[in-house]
Amino acid sequence: MPEVLVLNSGSSSLKYRLIAMPSEQVLASGLVERIGSDEVPDHAAALDQVLREVPDLAPEAVGHRIVHGGERFRAPTLVDDDVLAGIDELAELAPLHNPPAAVGIRAARTAFPDVPQVAVFDTAFHATIPDEASTYAIDASVAERFGVRRYGFHGTSHEYVSEVAAAFLGSPAARLIVLHLGNGASACAVRDGRSVATSMGLTPMEGLVMGTRGGDLDPGAVLHLLRQGMSLDEVDTLLNKRSGLLGLTGHADMRDVQTAAADGDAAAGLALDVYAHRVQQYIGGYLALLGGLDVLVFTAGVGENSAEVRASAVEGLEHLGIALDPARNTSGSGPRVISRDGSPVTVLVVPTDEELQIARHCLPHLSS
Numbered sequence: 199m200p201e202v203l204v205l206n207s208g209s210s211s212l213k214y215r216l217i218a219m220p221s222e223q224v225l226a227s228g229l230v231e232r233i234g235s236d237e238v239p240d241h242a243a244a245l246d247q248v249l250r251e252v253p254d255l256a257p258e259a260v261g262h263r264i265v266h267g268g269e270r271f272r273a274p275t276l277v278d279d280d281v282l283a284g285i286d287e288l289a290e291l292a293p294l295h296n297p298p299a300a301v302g303i304r305a306a307r308t309a310f311p312d313v314p315q316v317a318v319f320d321t322a323f324h325a326t327i328p329d330e331a332s333t334y335a336i337d338a339s340v341a342e343r344f345g346v347r348r349y350g351f352h353g354t355s356h357e358y359v360s361e362v363a364a365a366f367l368g369s370p371a372a373r374l375i376v377l378h379l380g381n382g383a384s385a386c387a388v389r390d391g392r393s394v395a396t397s398m399g400l401t402p403m404e405g406l407v408m409g410t411r412g413g414d415l416d417p418g419a420v421l422h423l424l425r426q427g428m429s430l431d432e433v434d435t436l437l438n439k440r441s442g443l444l445g446l447t448g449h450a451d452m453r454d455v456q457t458a459a460a461d462g463d464a465a466a467g468l469a470l471d472v473y474a475h476r477v478q479q480y481i482g483g484y485l486a487l488l489g490g491l492d493v494l495v496f497t498a499g500v501g502e503n504s505a506e507v508r509a510s511a512v513e514g515l516e517h518l519g520i521a522l523d524p525a526r527n528t529s530g531s532g533p534r535v536i537s538r539d540g541s542p543v544t545v546l547v548v549p550t551d552e553e554l555q556i557a558r559h560c561l562p563h564l565s566s
């Protein structure tokens with residue numbers, strides 16, 4: 199059976215998975231961390247380590263997670279020199295994510311020169327978002343010239359999770375909201391299987407509160423900080439790496455924030471309230487845009503594992519037809535219903551699997 203190697207390059211890590219397709223059997227998987235250190239200087243060295251960890255690696259396709267596809271890449275794309283140049287050009291809009299992925303592609307092309315490399319973009323699933331949801335109300339000529347519009351991210355996860363939800367429920371939900379709550383976090387409104395709105399924007403900074411990114415912010419705050427004398431790089435670092443849960447509490451990991459809050463740390467308590475408040479705002483907004491709601495799905499590290507965050511995210515929303523069953527919310531694993539019987543909105547937990555979805559997108563590019 200053909201084997202697909204999936205590479206998910208983060209800023210300092212490389213996740214990999216070898217999957218037999220179409221059986222979807224996982225043959226190997228792992229994580230190379232601390233890229234940039236002495237032992238693993240770059241993503242090419244990380245791939246070398248994967249080649250040593252998985253002997254006789256002979257994939258028939260390599261799938262790559264690419265965060266930003268810009269205007270150009272609206273579907274999984276076979277990589278050639280021109281496509282790689284296009285991914286390089288988008289680095290500025292996703293500086294934490296696109297450059298390491300490009301290094302990963304180059305390393306994989308060297309290691310497997312005759313094997314198709316498939317780029318799978320986080321933005322692609324959101325290509326169906328209508329203009330009124332993707333347009334920022336700024337000078338239209340400036341927006342056009344600089345490509346300033348909402349692209350949206352985590353699309354591979356939102357797509358996978360909405361497909362699993364449909365299969366689990368036996369029919370595609372007409373009106374669905376996916377909450378991808380991980381280190382990065384985003385909400386997505388899905389109608390008949392297509393993304394119609396999402397909380398991340400031009401870059402993966404807008405929307406929900408995240409580990410180190412704060413999400414929605416008055417753009418006037420950025421101007422204010424610059425005028426007060428902070429440099430561009432300082433503001434960039436503040437907003438990408440020192441905000442969100444980390445900025446509010448000193449902890450980027452939700453588990454540490456919850457522990458601190460339970461110990462009476464007021465800042466941690468406030469951070470949890472801000473986090474839930476923001477999620478509720480998007481649930482309400484997307485429910486209005488969708489004209490009602492059939493299914494609400496929690497996914498990713500926080501969404502899959504924290505019953506407390508799920509409970510606070512929908513607390514008081516019974517009037518919208520959203521009511522959790524406390525026992526279901528605090529037990530179980532795999533795709534599952536956590537709403538009360540008779541709740542008009544079915545609430546699900548669906549573990550995401552970006553690597554498997556990337557492998558599925560490689561299927562059309564397998565020769566055998």
Ligand SMILES: Nc1ncnc2c1ncn2[C@@H]1O[C@H](COP(=O)(O)OP(=O)(O)O)[C@@H](O)[C@H]1O
Pocket residue numbers: 379380381382409450451452453498499500503504
């Ligand atoms: N049991 C848990 N309770 C609360 N949060 C959790 C739990 N397990 C994992 N998390 C959170 O999930 C986050 C990571 O989510 P994940 O989707 O794996 O992120 P990424 O893929 O973006 O690195 C961690 O930062 C942690 O805060």
Ligand SMILES: CC(=O)OP(=O)(O)O
Pocket residue numbers: 265320351352380381382383402
């Ligand atoms: C796009 C994005 O935010 O990705 P991640 O959650 O992996 O940081």
Ligand SMILES: [Mg+2]
Pocket residue numbers: 380381382
């Ligand atoms: Mg993630």
